[in-house]
Amino acid sequence: MNRQIRWGILGYARIARLQLIPAILASGNGRIQALASRDESKLAEACAQVPELVSYTSYSELLADPQVDAVYIPLPNALHRQWVVAALDAGKHVLCEKPLALSAREAREMQAAAVSNERLLMEAIMYRYTDRTRQLRAVLDSGVLGEIRHVNASFRFLLDRPGTIKMEPELGGGALYDVGVYPVSLLGLITDGALPVRVHAEAQFDNGVDVNASVLLRYESGLLATLHCGFNAFGQMGAEIIGSKGRLMVPDPFLGEAGELTLVTAQGSRSIPVSATDRYTAQVRDFAAAVLQQRSPLIPLKESIRNLEVLDLIRASLQAH
Incomplete structure (x- = not known):
């Protein structure tokens, strides 16, 4: 180029x-x-x-x-x-x-x-650009997990920086917008963009923003998913995808470091190696290439809108009780 x-x-x-x-x-x-x-x-x-x-x-x-x-x-x-x-x-x-x-x-x-x-x-x-996400998609596309029945995904960290905009409600602060978007996005990849038919959310609030939230989502297929996010406790990041034929464990699903996924089926357990990825550079390179080549980038707008529709449902559940 x-x-x-x-x-x-x-x-x-x-x-x-x-x-x-x-x-x-x-x-x-x-x-x-x-x-x-x-x-x-x-x-x-x-x-x-x-x-x-x-x-x-x-x-x-x-x-x-x-x-x-x-x-x-x-x-x-x-x-x-x-x-x-x-x-x-x-x-x-x-x-x-x-x-x-x-x-x-x-x-x-x-x-x-x-x-x-x-x-x-x-x-x-940026996590959409990692080898970890590519390997996860490859497992899903292979069908080795069977029908997906349950997903559990979390992203939390301890926010210890004073004066951060993450704690300002008028600026769109809160854990759901800050880190909850990642498990919501991952769930969209797993469900191929389906919207849940039922959502129940619970959260802790501080200074008018959610600092700890858990969400239960039910899909028309019968899939049940649990999502967790927050920044008022010790860090936790992980995902588990359970199907009728197998289980996939994904440590640090939103990071770019090298590691491994663990696939468990009736044939036993095996590790799937993951290469390190400079996810931010991959992201801006793809965006620039999409502009220069007049093509679509990896992340389409319809995906981002779908994720926000799920966040809307979660926020509506929180406001209802």
């Missing part, structure tokens, strides 16, 4: 600084053109990280830059819809940090803006 897309970044968020900027620099088919932040000290830090970038103190100024082809948006969740639509209307392709929006309704508005402006919009949910 002999072309690169020129990236603009709205906000110097922690994930932009630590993950996405290094990923773009390593991608080979993209470079960082500009970054906008309302905090001049963050701008100075960003310029030290990427000396050649153009800096702006307003997001609108960056969106008006004709040298920017695509925009990465790591802003607080409650600002995603506003700035995604603004970027699309400015003629930019958009990679938006998960969750794409606060609701499926918001996501459909963003989808309409992408279609009308003929621009690519994708949710950044």
Whole structure:
């Protein structure tokens, strides 16, 4: 590929600084053109990280830059819809940090803006690019598990950073939006995008945001799934998929490190090796390639909207009791 897309970044968020900027620099088919932040000290830090970038103190100024082809948006969740639509209307392709929006309704508005402006919009949910996910899909596609009867998936960590936006309800904080999106996404892969017919959720709240949540979901096929997420207790990440003929155990399903899956059937137990994957670089490389080649990326918008429909059902269950 002999072309690169020129990236603009709205906000110097922690994930932009630590993950996405290094990923773009390593991608080979993209470079960082500009970054906008309302905090001049963050701008100075960003310029030290990427000396050649153009800096702006307003997001609108960056969106008006004709040298920017695509925009990465790591802003607080409650600002995603506003700035995604603004970027699309400015003629930019958009990679938006998960969750794409606060609701499926918001996501459909963003989808309409992408279609009308003929621009690519994708949710950044990097675990979809790992070898771990590829191996998991291969097991599912092989049929060795039989009919899937139960799924249990969890993602929790202990949040010990003071002043984080994850604890701000008006900014779309809470564990469901922050880490619950991952088990919900994984369940969508396992069920091939089916929506549950019944959802029951329970959560603990602190400062108006959910900090610990468990969800039971029932599907028309009879599948029962349990999802757990939180950031008020010791870390836990894992998934177990149980079918009529076998069981698959997936440690750290959302990480990119090397490891193994464990498949148990009537024939015994075997390990499936997993290679390390630079998931953030793979993500931005695929997005840029999709723009340059005018093709669909790995993660379609319909998948992100479906996940938000499930999150809507979970939130509705929490509000009902």
